[in-house]
Amino acid sequence: MGCTRPEVVLTADRTLMSNYHQNEFLGFGTTAPPNVVPEWFFKLLFFPPIKNVDGIPLEAPYGLRKIEAQLLNEGFEVLTVDPDHLKRYISDAKVLGIHVMDPFGLGPSSSTFSRILQTGEPYLAKYFRILLEKPEVVEAKKRGLKIIVGGPGAWQLKLKPKFTEDHGIDCVIDGEAEKVVGEIVRRAIEGKSLPRFYEVSIHESPSVDEIPEIKNPSVNGLIEIGRGCCRGCAFCSVTLRPLRWYPYEKIEKELKVNTDAGLKYSVIHAEDVLLYGSRSVIPDRKKVLKLHKLCKRYVNQLSWSHTSMAAVATDPMLVEDVAEIILDENQEWWGAEVGIETGSPELVKKVMPAKARPFKPEQWPEVVKTAAGIMTDNNLVPACTLITGLPEETDEDVIKTIELMDDLKDFKSLIVPLFFVPLGRLKDEDWFTVEQMNDLQRELLIKCLRHDIKWTKVMIHSYFKGRWYSRISSFFYWLFVKIVEWKARGVYGAFMPKPISVERVEVKR
Ligand code: SF4
Known part of the structure; x- marks a missing residue:
């Protein structure tokens, strides 16, 4: 385990911090909307929590592990934390990094599922919102925590500027972040201004040598x-x-x-x-x-x-x-x-x-x-x-x-x-x-x-x-x-x- 009072805490919502019973296919279940079966039962079937030790998940989404590795290589104090255990680690953090796959359920699978079954917000959208609305996150925001969001679903935040603002998201990074995340996190820690939406250009794509190897285990290996x-x-x-x-x-x-x-x-x-x-x-x-x-x-x-x-x-x-x-x-x-x-x-x-x-x-x-x-x-x-x-x-x-x-x-x-x-x-x-x-x-x-x-x-x-x-x-x-x-x-x-x-x-x- 890394430091217990990290300056950068990384996490992802409950639907992503799961290994889906060691079966990635079951992850499809998170794109379904609630109401089909009771929520507790659905969670148990499709996205049970990953085991953790003191709130530190034993596995975490691969994309998050890449960012963790990049920031560690650049000398930051970083810790990846289970979303239900943020309270223990967030009090001194200056940056909260959140990994997203499909934060509003706008991806092809979830939007189709919810439209076909004619029900509401898919689980993955619901739990992303819940993560941002946690009292400890809201509290940390009030004292100056910066929230940076990235991952394959980051494009969706551009379509939801009001949500982004209302939920205190300071910066969204869309694209392969290895070459830019360090500078953005540094600026956040130093209290400098951040771009609201940073689209990583093709020229900023890392070469194979510039992509760090993960340092901690990823979901389902x-x-x-x-x-x-x-x-x-x-x-x-x-x-x-x-x-x-x-x-x-x-x-x-x-x-x-x-x-x-x-x-x-x-x-x-x-x-x-x-x-x-x-x-x-x-x-x-x-x-x-x-x-x-x-x-x-x-x-x-x-x-x-x-x-x-x-x-x-x-x-x-x-x-x-x-x-x-x-x-x-x-x-x-x-x-x-x-x-x-x-x-x-x-x-x-x-x-x-x-x-x-x-x-x-x-x-x-x-x-x-x-x-x-x-x-x-x-x-x-x-x-x-x-x-x-x-x-x-x-x-x-x-x-x-x-x-x-x-x-x-x-x-x-x-x-x-x-x-x-x-x-x-x-x-x-x-x-x-x-x-x-x-x-x-x-x-x-x-x-x-x-x-x-x-x-x-x-x-x-x-x-x-x-x-x-x-x-x-x-x-x-x-x-x-x-x-x-x-x-x-x-x-x-x-x-x-x-x-x-x-x-x-x-x-x-
Ligand atoms: S461009 Fe490649 S990754 Fe994208 S849908 Fe076509 S085959 Fe798949």
């Missing part, structure tokens, strides 16, 4: 293996950042930090793990296999943050070889988030032409189906996303996506439908609202919901296999799925509608 993405989808903000891959030595140092703390699992994070070390869209199989062998030397269980359908389909044998390394007596499957986004080659051409590479946009539905087969054969179980409501989406595009969903019914996966959120190069476009949803889009959502309910019921058992509470937790997750099913039936009398026949729909352009 998550570690980065690279940053940036080469595919350039119009609706994504990651694409604006340069592509960098970490060398093995850097990855190994972070693996050791986590395993030395007793963690036996890890999630390797990159926008496309299969492209590790590659400067093109073709996986470098030698580097990918070496990476997995390295990680499995340290941990029993390994998962991926993200990969792409195109990379999986490009080298089917590679996924099989990786499966041979990952799957063993400790692990029967592994997960990843994967973007499908649409089943329409026309829409692929318009908003994500490089997503299919090295294949052509016209081949996209086939690429997705091929990759789905490879994943299923190798026990890679992804959480996929679909986007509807993109500015240029036509009814014909939605029909193609519905048809693709029909072809994916045997794909062991979750397929999460998301409403378009204006980000990346489309950040000036309008939000897609539930009122704009037409019958085709509703049918697509219902298909996804059915797919997810079907596969969640199948997957629940393997999620907790081998743990003593396996049977109890399986029962409760099953119960939760039943409640969502029931709730959805209530909101949409059309939950089990007569499917709209694709042929009956007049295609608008």
Whole structure:
């Protein structure tokens, strides 16, 4: 543990200071709004608190650990604290740094969830607000504490200037903060003026050498293996950042930090793990296999943050070889988030032409189906996303996506439908609202919901296999799925509608 009277306290809200029962997928649950099931029960299922010693969490979000490491390297007295134990550490602090992922529930997943279920503020937004409204934080603010917010969801604060002001947030850092956070914190400690909203430019992105290694364990042993993405989808903000891959030595140092703390699992994070070390869209199989062998030397269980359908389909044998390394007596499957986004080659051409590479946009539905087969054969179980409501989406595009969903019914996966959120190069476009949803889009959502309910019921058992509470937790997750099913039936009398026949729909352009 560091100093007990730090000048800089770092934290994150209750929904982020959780390891989600060692399963990052369950973190999706924090994007749901309250009211579906009692709050205490929901917390227990989806975001139980991380263990702590005297209020110091044993694991913390990776992004927060990076900032902690950067500030420690620059000589600050820093401590990462559980949000429910701030009172013990905040009295002398001059700066409170808060890490955010989706502070107002405006991210694609939470905004879609709350609109579909037609209920209020998602948990992650509620607990962010609660954090800022804690009496000890309000008290510390009165005596001059500066609050600095950063993280992947920082962009949302720009849309909420009144909330930002009312809740005493002094500075928001949007982007990769390593090269700027030290100076901003220094100014805050010295009582100098701070920028209300600091957008980190591409030129301020750190090189691999300038990115510090974490010094304390991260949630679920998550570690980065690279940053940036080469595919350039119009609706994504990651694409604006340069592509960098970490060398093995850097990855190994972070693996050791986590395993030395007793963690036996890890999630390797990159926008496309299969492209590790590659400067093109073709996986470098030698580097990918070496990476997995390295990680499995340290941990029993390994998962991926993200990969792409195109990379999986490009080298089917590679996924099989990786499966041979990952799957063993400790692990029967592994997960990843994967973007499908649409089943329409026309829409692929318009908003994500490089997503299919090295294949052509016209081949996209086939690429997705091929990759789905490879994943299923190798026990890679992804959480996929679909986007509807993109500015240029036509009814014909939605029909193609519905048809693709029909072809994916045997794909062991979750397929999460998301409403378009204006980000990346489309950040000036309008939000897609539930009122704009037409019958085709509703049918697509219902298909996804059915797919997810079907596969969640199948997957629940393997999620907790081998743990003593396996049977109890399986029962409760099953119960939760039943409640969502029931709730959805209530909101949409059309939950089990007569499917709209694709042929009956007049295609608008
Ligand atoms: S959506 Fe995924 S593939 Fe497309 S630019 Fe973003 S990170 Fe890359």
